[in-house]
Amino acid sequence: MTPLSDAEPTPVETAAGRTDESLPVDARSRARPTMRHVATLAGVGVKTVSRVINGEPNVSAATIERVMRAARSLDYEPDLHAGNLRRADGRTRTLGLLVGSVDNPFAGAVHRAVEDAALARGVAVFASSLDDDPEREQAAVSAFLRRRVDGLILTTASEDQAYLAPELRRGTPVVFVDRQPAGVTSDSVVSDNTAGAALATRHLISHGHRRLAYLGDRHDIRTAQERRRGFLDELGRAGIATGDAPVVEGLHDEETARLATLALFDADEPPTAIFSAQNLVTIGVIRALRELDRHLDVALVGFDDVPLGDLLVPGVTVVAQDPHAIGRLAAERVFARLDGDESPAERIIVPTRLVERGSGELPPRVSAR
Amino acid sequence: MTPLSDAEPTPVETAAGRTDESLPVDARSRARPTMRHVATLAGVGVKTVSRVINGEPNVSAATIERVMRAARSLDYEPDLHAGNLRRADGRTRTLGLLVGSVDNPFAGAVHRAVEDAALARGVAVFASSLDDDPEREQAAVSAFLRRRVDGLILTTASEDQAYLAPELRRGTPVVFVDRQPAGVTSDSVVSDNTAGAALATRHLISHGHRRLAYLGDRHDIRTAQERRRGFLDELGRAGIATGDAPVVEGLHDEETARLATLALFDADEPPTAIFSAQNLVTIGVIRALRELDRHLDVALVGFDDVPLGDLLVPGVTVVAQDPHAIGRLAAERVFARLDGDESPAERIIVPTRLVERGSGELPPRVSAR
DNA sequence: CCTAACGCTGACATCGTTGTCAATGGGGCA
DNA sequence: TGCCCCATTGACAACGATGTCAGCGTTAGG
Known part of the structure; x- marks a missing residue:
């Protein structure tokens, strides 16, 4: 002064x-x-x-x-960039983070965990939203790379991430979160989708349900496929004909999920229990059940926690992920790679946890329809 | 290929x-x-x-x-940065965004709106969390400036942002969001805190309440002061002695708010209505009221919306802000400044909206205590 | 037919910083 | 006293890009 x-x-x-x-x-x-x-x-x-x-x-x-x-x-x-131009290590102390959408609570928690890990090392974080759009994904990655980020933490929507191969060869650490990579080998941190979905399904079956519906995300998203498989496999193990189970896919927000649920109960033989495979879908289902006044007799288990899920009536039973751990582990992988870790690509599976709050413990009840 | x-x-x-x-x-x-x-x-x-x-x-x-x-x-x-070093306009096509915490829903919505506006101009966004820590604020701003961001969108926790004066003199656009600047003049985009708080308070009074409590954030945050003032002013206008009204401040998360609420009902003459001045505080209050089983007879209006607030029982009446508009307007101000707008600093006030969902319309009921 | 103008192209200096290296001077030790 | 060593310091090139400018060949106009 x-x-x-x-x-x-x-x-x-x-x-x-x-x-x-x-x-x-x-x-x-x-x-x-x-x-x-x-x-x-x-x-x-x-x-x-x-x-x-x-x-x-x-x-x-x-x-x-x-x-x-x-x-x-x-x-x-x-000027960090001018220095970086000349500096031997070539590090910008910058990270690129790509998530579904920065205003999704799951993404927010991942982001926060990544930020905390980055802050401890003086690293700044670029954050972008994917919106499940492969073009947006590539544009975001390109924007990150032009800015010479030291590492990438990516949620992907593309069929195949082979476009990252040259960058990986150059040694840029890339960690995939929430979704496994395809067409390329690199570290990833994901929830145990299949096991979690199976757990949710088993939970519903154990409460007597035989007519279960699956409501999920776009089928071309690997994570969605895994959750669907966990659901169907568990039905199979329980001797329930999987052909009968309504499987609705391609839901990506509350509104489409809400409409799909309404349609489900407008058809013959509606389910007595629903497994919703994503947080926004779960919310859409809840809204629809409320509208139909069926929220107290149709069982529901969601994949991924829902904000205030414990305060709703009934409480929302979920298979909770641990987004904070996912973000933290992803950041740790990136930094370990930057610190010279050359070990083979790792797939870190973060366990899920069944949180019973009421909606998943409702017994089957025949529709009064 | x-x-x-x-x-x-x-x-x-x-x-x-x-x-x-x-x-x-x-x-x-x-x-x-x-x-x-x-x-x-x-x-x-x-x-x-x-x-x-x-x-x-x-x-x-x-x-x-x-x-x-x-x-x-x-x-x-x-390499964008190498080019930027020489380029005439000196633009990095990068923005710095500082919010309360990237995993707060309000911040997430602001962030998303900023990102959308930035994406349209090929600008990448650095996002950081503030945690209401003035040191963290300055560290984040410094990190942004070393990376030569073209503009800043800031939520602040410091008493005074005079430290930004030199940067403002250099022409870097700075837009304050959610909180007004102090000690420095620049654009800002904020909710109408005083009017919104008054609106919430008036709403409770109009439903017959005379014993209202205020639960809010740290007193040294301007935004919190404004909301408190709106509350007290409205009590005054209604002829209610403000000295009697319990005013609890310094709450910054769900847990402290929950404990404060429990304490409130453990004391003599608990309130029949609560105005909670922030989203996390509102959630803490709801949890406490549930625990006490008083959620159906203590009225509640929160400032800032709460996720799934419409699905709770009773629905949470709130004075909703428009975080998406706040983010969008802030980004637009930054870009207008970058495009040469030299007009005087502007204070953009985004109106709030009362959303009646049940909790704010409960009539007063004397405690059975 | 000459010249001006234009389209296309590359050499070079430069942006703000750091790596390299050499120069300076003072202190310790023989 | 003389020499070496080391701490301190600055000149200079280089990082990867862009702004400036000059040079080339071709075409249009007089």
Whole structure:
């Protein structure tokens, strides 16, 4: 805050003794100060400023003090990218994170965990939303790469991520979250989708249900396929004809899920229990059941937790994922790779947990229809 | 994908005719390709590659084709930061966004709106969480500035944002969201906190309540002060002694709010109605009322919407903000400033809306205590 | 037929920083 | 006293891109 007492009001002499009037040293200047400005004001060379800013050794205490004062008085902020251009390690201390949508609670929790891990290492995070659009995915990745992020944490919507192969060959760490990669090998952190879906299904069956419906996401999303498989496999194990079970796919938001549920109960032999394979779908189902006033006699288990699910009536039974752990583990993988871990690509499976809150424990009841 | 048919397998001749073996042109190379690699492979100068990559005019169609093929075969991605160093406009096409926490639904909606506006302009967004920590705020801003973001959209926790003055003088657009700036003048986009809080309070009073409690955020947050003032002013207008009304502040998450609510009902003359001034506080209050089994006879209006608030019993009456509009307007201000808008700093007030769902319409009932 | 103009192209300096290296000077030790 | 060593410091090139400018060949106009 205090301007330098000595050098402030007039052009300053450089170390070489010549007066350089082309460098305004006024702290109120409009231009963004560079290391040269700081060096001139402090009366040292730019390299010395660089040493001080980066805490390198072999600078005298007096010089450090002069440089720091000059930097403060100019409100100097080093240009990380210019430095990065020359720096040996080539790190931008930046990460790219791609999630379904930054306003989805699952994504928010992942994001938060990634941010916390990144903050501890002075790494900033670019976040983008995918909207399950493969083009948007590639555009986002390209935007990240042009900005030379040190690593990527990606939720993908594309059929195949082979387009990342060259980048992987260059050594950029890529960790897939929520969905497994296809066409390319790299670390991934996912929930145990098949087991979780089976667990949900088994839970409903154990409460006497035989007529279960599956409501899920787009079929071309691997994660959705796995959950569907977990559901169908479990039906099979219980000796329930899977051909009869209504399987509705392609639901991607509350509204489509709500309409699909209404349609389900408008048809013959509606289910007595529903397994919804995604948080927004679960919410849509709840809305529909309320509308039909069937929320107290149709059982429901959702995959992925729902905000305030414990406060609804009935409470929403879910197979909860652990998005915070997913984000944390993904960030840890990225940083481990950056720190030189060359071990084979790992698939980290984060267990799910059945949370009984009421909706999943309702007994079957024949429709009064 | 297809390697160049002609130039691929061997070192390539430069335009000057000399063979440059120091530049590996193999698409499978480990090194990240630069414009020089592309230029060498295409047999043109770097400036021509630059022209093609940036879509500048005056390049022959044949040259464009050659360069594009070379760039694709090397999986070349331009280095935005290197270009930015030299580019005249000095724009990184990057924005810094600071919100309360990226996993808060309000922040998620703001973030999403900012991202959508940014995407349309090819701008990437850094997102960070504030956690109402002034040090974290300054660290995040500094991290953004070192990365030379083109603009900032900030939620602040500090007493005073004078530290931003030099940056503002340099012309960096800064838009404050959710909270007004102090000690510095710049654009802001906020909800009408005072009016919204008054509206909520009036609503409770109009349903017969005279004993209202205020549960809110830290008092040193301006937004919280405004909401508190709206509450107290409205009590005053209704002729209710404000001295009697329990005002609990310093609540920052569900748990502290829950405990504060429990304490409130453990004391003499508990309120018949509660105004909770923030979404997490509202949730904590709901949990406490459930625990006490008082959720059907203590009225509640929250400031800021709560996920699934319409599905709870009773539905949660709230004064809803419009986080999407806040984010969109903030981004629009930033881009307008970047496009040269020099008009005086603007304070954009986004109206709030009372959403009646049941909890706010409960009549007063004397405690059975 | 000469010249001006234009389209196309590449050499070079430059952006703000860091790596390399050499120069300086003071202190310790023989 | 003399020499070496080390701490301190700055000049300079380089990172990957773009702005400037000059040079080339071709075409249009007089």
